[in-house]
Every structure is written in structure tokens, then in C-alpha cells.
Amino acid sequence: MLDLQDALNRRTFLQHSAHGIGLAALGSMLPGSAMAANYHRPPKAKRIIYMFQSGAPSQMDLFDPKPGLLKHRGEDLPDSIRQGQRITTMTSGQKTLPVAPSIFEFARHGQSGQWLSELLPHTAKIADDICIIKSMHTEAINHDPAITFFQTGFQLAGRPSIGSWVSYGLGSNNKDLPNYVVLTSRGTGRPNDQPLYDRLWGAGFLPNQHQGVKFRNTGDPVLFLSNPKGIDAPLRRDMLDDLAELNGQKHDVIGDPEIQARIVQYEMAFRMQSSVPELTDTSGEPQSVLDLYGPEVKMPGTYASNCLLARRLAERDVRFIQLFHQGWDHHGGLPKALKGQCSDTDQPTAGLLLDLKQRGLLEDTLLVWGGEFGRTIYSQGTLTETNYGRDHHPRAFTMWLAGAGIKSGVSIGATDDYCYNITEDPVHVHDLNATILHLLGLDHERLTHKFQGRQFRLTDVHGKLIHAALA
Secondary structure (H helix, E strand, C coil): CHHHHHHHCHHHHHHCCHHHCHHHHHHHHCCCCCCCCCCCCCCCCCEEEEEEECCCCCHHHHCCCCHHHHHHCCCECCHHHHCCCCCCCCCCCCCCCEECCCCCCEEEECCCCEEEECCCHHHHHCHHHEEEEEEEECCCCCHHHHHHHHHHCCCCCCCCCHHHHHHHHHCCCCCCCCCEEEEEEECCCCCCCCCCCHHHHCCCCCCHHHCCEEECCCCCCCCCCCCCCCCCHHHHHHHHHHHHHHHHHHHHHHCCHHHHHHHHHHHHHHHHHHHHHHHHCCCCCCHHHHHHHCCCCCCCCCHHHHHHHHHHHHHCCCCEEEEEEECCCCCCCHHHHHHHHHHHHHHHHHHHHHHHHHCCCHHHEEEEEECCCEEEEEECCCCCCCCCCEEEECCCEEEEEEECCECCCEEECEECCCCCCEEECCEEHHHHHHHHHHHCCCCCCCCCEEECCEEECCCCCCCCCCHHHEC
């Protein structure tokens, strides 16, 4: 019995996993304890704000102009460009794959001369602050496996999310708020877009306290945050103390590590009853700051409101903040829908960067913007003078980075004349995740966890740093 208890004991388990990285996780298990991150290298970033544009933005309409395609409008995509690559069942039955050049104008912006669409006038103002990667590629061609792959490094559900890996490796800087917070919003471009699942910010086989905490868009940000009638804070404190004692006795008997995880979660919930209302009360924000984020900033649940909340979370040293904005899946009616999405996101995104910058927070905050894959240059459905749709395209798409440790005002990679294949400096999802961890002070090859007899990691079995993006 002693051998079994020792094997299950949380301290022993963590000491023998992840080459000692689990010791960092152990600190966050102890209520009220100070948490010292177990860095592999000096970090550039203390925190990350990851703005995930769910549904896949159209790169050739926003970041990667191909003006030469105007003369090929309506022509079938050449076989020499497609090269027999897989396409989805949504367009595989089309008799032709007509080339649909973007109808939007592009211009160079900033001293760096970054190319940006007319749909992104506010992003244009921060052109010299961002690093645009035009050569991203991924392995999945449909939304759910593609989003899962971005978040967990694997297309099938069940593995830990990137935010959970970061929490596990580094622990928390704020004992009163979750280490990993998720904010969601629905886009006006396509309100009933692809769904999001809680497992996208789940802890998988890591200890449960490392899973993301999703803040709701209406009512209490977290369920059961308010005490019911007849229950005040002292009474709640007494109840938790008694419950912790009972759980502690149970743990002493069976040594189940999830019992300690449960104790920690109860304690965090109690502290959040005070910290979350203060966090979400933006009434004290000056009008000059609210104006940065745009007219929807005071509407809870909007992308603008979430961007402001992300800055407030960053100020409080929440380590991993992730915004999911839905509505980018434009198989038809793309021009109108894309205008809606950009109206949702362009000003708040730029406002967030500028707000962080003016507070001195951008220098140690990493920003990431992008979706799960790109869109095709050929039209899905009927192509007209003013309307077209685009299918999924994992072979080449665009994301951008900014902030801590990132080289600003540069563009990395290139695509062919049809924005279909990468011609320079390909960047894989594992490369992006390896770079994110690197900037946070973690070596993606050393951040591991033993599960079912194998050492797992976020980047699976490969991944290299994007050196061209590093300052």
C-alpha cells in the first residue's frame, strides 16, 4: 500500500515527470505559496495574449496581395499550381476552380512598408510594430482538427492545450486569478460559425488546475462566482476550510493527486470571488483608453471588450490570455462577411497593442494573431464581379506576432503568384509553438510530461525556432 501511495503521491509524481519541470507545477498546488517559474532560459515575455481568429481569415484579402492575378480572373486554377494537392469535399465536385483575385485594395504602410488591405486601416497604424509571417502551413484541412492541432500539437482531441503547457511549465504570477484565461466572441461576418469546444483550452493529461478558465460573456464571468442568499464570505471560508480538511484526510489515505488539485481549485474559486469583479469593472478606464478599442468596447462579450479585458489581465500578470473570435469561415459571400469581421477586430487589435505599448507592457508581452489555416485563391461557388467564397487552404497562410522578443516591422516568407504554395521560409505550426515557448523561457524539447509510458510535448516530435522573427 505504501508503494502505491508513494507512486500516486503528487510530490513524487511531479518530481519524476518532465525532468523536474513538474516541480514548477507543484508550487501552484500549495495554497498561498509563492511560485517561482522554472525557466530553461531567460524569458523575453512574461505573458502572452493569443488572438485566435477562428474560422481562418483570408490571407490574400488581408495580408498577401497578388495583383498579377487580375488578368487571370475566372480562369481555372492551373494544375501546375495545385500539384494534385488535396481539396475539401465542398469544392472537389466543382467543374472548375475559378481564380478569384481580391477585390480589395492594398497599400504599403509605415517605415517598414508592410503590405496591408484597405480592410485593416488600424492595423496599418501599427505596421512597424508587427512581424507578419506569410508562409505558415499546417497539416489539417478541416476546422476541428486544424484548431485542435494549433492548440495542442495534435489533430485528435485529448492532449493538453498550449496554455496548459505554459501553466504547467511556469506556474502562476497571480495567486488570485487563473493562470490561463479564455475569452470568446462571435463575429458579425458569420455569427453562426464553427463552434468552439472547452477541450481546446483543456489540460488533457496534465493536472487539472492547468486548464484554461473561460470567462462568460453575460452574467457572472464565471459560474457560481456570487454567493447564494444566506451565504457570506466568512461562512464560505469556514466551509472551504472544513472541506479542505476532509479532502486532506482522504488524500492521506489514498494519495490521489487529483484530491490536492481539487483543493487548489476550491481555493482559487474563493479568491476569484473578489478578484474577478474588480478585474471586469472597467468603469474607471479613461475615455482616451476606451477610444483606442472602438465603439463596442463597453459591450460585454464583444471582441473589443475582450481586448480591453485582456490588457487588464496582462496588467495583473495572468500568464496566458487567449481570445477566440469566431466568424471567419467564409465559403460564400466573403467580401461582405470579411468587412464585418475586420470591423469587429481591426481597431480593437491595434488598440490593444497601442495600449500595452503606452503602459510599457508590450516589451514583455507577446502578441499572436491568426487562425487555423488560410483560404483558397479559387472561388467556392459562383464567382461574380463583386462576390466570391473561398475554401479551406492549409498549404499557405498568414499570421503575425508582436511584442516581447519579436523583430518588428518585418515580413517573413513568401507564396507563389496564386498564394497557393510557399516559395520562401516555410513556418510550421510546431515552429510557431516552439517559438512561443522559447520567448516565454521554455525549451519545447524539454517541456515534457510522461503519460502512458511516453514522454509527450506540445511540439510532438519536431519544431524549430523562427529565428527570422526573433529580435
